[in-house]
Amino acid sequence: MAAEKPQPVQVPYCQVCTLPAEYCEFGRDFEKCKPWLIRNVPNLYPHLLQEANDKEAEKLSEQLQGSGISPAGSPAATAGEPSASKQEDVKRLPGGKIKRKEKQEVVIEKIVRNKRKCITTVKGLELFGIKLSDASKKFGKKFATGASVVKGPTEKDQIDVQGDIAYDVVDFIRETWAEVPESAIFFIEDGKRVSAA
Structure with a gap:
């Protein structure tokens, strides 16, 4: 009986940074690679899939709050919401990170x-x-x-x-x-x- 010939390993290459998919996180464009990785090789980066699901849930809750409806379905209470000036101090960066405005000092x-x-x-x-x-x-x-x-x-x-x-x-x-x-x-x-x- 002849020994089976091993099959070559198929390495998925990222279409954004052209690195092998498992090395994308070490490249300089990892933020740009994330959408491609989630769609094409979700098993390599399961935490990215979880982050994407969390972001979708956060966007949905923000849309509901913007329309005046809380996630529970009742109108949002305005007394407990932060003031508009407080919201201006916070800026969202790509990737969901929050950047606060620096005090001028x-x-x-x-x-x-x-x-x-x-x-x-x-x-x-x-x-x-x-x-x-x-x-x-x-x-x-x-x-x-x-x-x-x-x-x-x-x-x-x-x-x-x-x-x-x-x-x-x-x-x-x-x-x-x-x-x-x-x-x-x-x-x-x-x-x-x-x-x-």
């Missing part, structure tokens, strides 16, 4: 390194329409020190200025940029937020 923090050298970080100037590269040049000229725009720990740009100039920076911001109100400037001291006003 400038946060100044002094970071000590090597027990004697200090760096003063300024975060949030871009929320007032100030270009960070221009602001860092102004800080560097005013305080005769190095200043640069860097990515912070939360992947947002911030300005790092060499030296312990946290209190002088507040006065400089007030003089230079009138659009930044005094009440929107805060310090981080000993892990606590303190208003600069």
Whole structure:
């Protein structure tokens, strides 16, 4: 009796990113691949199918609430609903993630390194329409020190200025940029937020 010849393995390739379907999650377009994966290879990513079902249920409940009918069938109560301004603070991103609008505030923090050298970080100037590269040049000229725009720990740009100039920076911001109100400037001291006003 002759041994059976093994059959070749059929590998499904994603039509979006052209990777084998089981590698889509490691590609850069995984969000774009999800619909194709759900339709063509649902057994590889069962959690995607569950997410899709949850999103459909969420959309349906939102449509019912928008029409004034609660999911139970009775008219929705307006007293318990969040106000319109509260809803404006929340923005839905693709994939169902929620993004909250950032408060417009400038946060100044002094970071000590090597027990004697200090760096003063300024975060949030871009929320007032100030270009960070221009602001860092102004800080560097005013305080005769190095200043640069860097990515912070939360992947947002911030300005790092060499030296312990946290209190002088507040006065400089007030003089230079009138659009930044005094009440929107805060310090981080000993892990606590303190208003600069």
